[in-house]
Amino acid sequence: MIFAYNPKYVSDTLMVVTADDKSMKQTVERRENVARLKTEDGRVIGWNFFEISKAMTIEGTGQVQINDAQLAQLNEMIQKAGFEDILEKDDSPKFVVGFVKTCVPHEDSDHLSVTEIEVDNGEVLQIVCGAANIRKGLKVVVAKPGAMMPDGLLIWPGELRGVESYGMVCSAKELNIANASMKRGILELPQDAVVGSAFAVGQ
Template sequence: MIFAYNPKHVSDTLMVITADDKSMKQATERKGNIARLTTEDGRVIGWNFFDISNEMTIEGVGQVQLTDEQFAQLNELVQKAGFEDVLEKDNTPKFVVGLVKTCVPHEDSDHLSVTEIEVDNGEVLQIVCGAANIRKGLKVVVAKPGAMMPDGLLIWPGELRGVESFGMVCSAKELNLANAPMKRGILELPQDAVVGSAFAIGQ
């Protein structure tokens, strides 16, 4: 679940993104200051909370974090508006330290690699990566499905040249880190970086 808020460039609207909506027709049902976005088959993919500053103060711009109290308040607003849905919060970090367990060339590309990356407690994600410096044994920053990059890009499972990919291996520039090197390539972390630990990105 992604929370996005940008009152200066969008509006005083909290956008809650719950699933990938690419290449899907959307339906919108609005009740008061709340709109529910669904696919044609009825799957909920997001919510818009309009004039949200009348209800709560949100810190930050872009992808934002809500307190447990604010999240509970969103559910109260949903119920009061007449929706029967219950929002379920996911507190797991979406930017984490990963360990590249395997790295092989993509069979249908001269620059892509297919990797298996451990991200936490034995969980391994297959990720297709185009960086020249990706290799087995490297510690990297992984944007897991459900992450929002500093530039607004949303990370969801997908395919690259016919191979499934469940995340993104990030460069320092993509993470908007201070003094990010201009050279191309993913960010290489120290070997003592803890696999699965959260990684703080720039905004």
């Protein structure tokens, strides 16, 4: 679940993304200051909470963190508006240090690689990567499904040239790291970086 807030460009609205819309048409049902977004097949994919500053103080812009008390308040707003849904927060980090366990050429591409990358809690994700410097044994930064990149891009499971991919291996520029090198390719972390640890991303 992704919480996003940018009053300068999107008005005083807290946006909550709960699932990928898979490019389907969306319907919006608004009641009071709460709007529910659904796909044409009936899946709830997000919520908009308008004039949110009247209800709570949101710290930061872009992807923001919501504490348990604020989550309870959002659920109360949903209930008062007459919706029956409940928001459930996932506090697990979405940007983590990963270890490239395997890396093989994509069978249908001359520049893509198919990797298996260990992330947090021993989980191993298959990720298709286009960086020339990706290779077995690297420590890298992985944006897991449900991450929002600093430029607003949302990361969801997908498919590249017929191969499933569950995240993205990131470059320093994509992570908005201060004074990031303009060198092409993914960010290579020191070998003493702890696999599964959260990685702080710039806004």
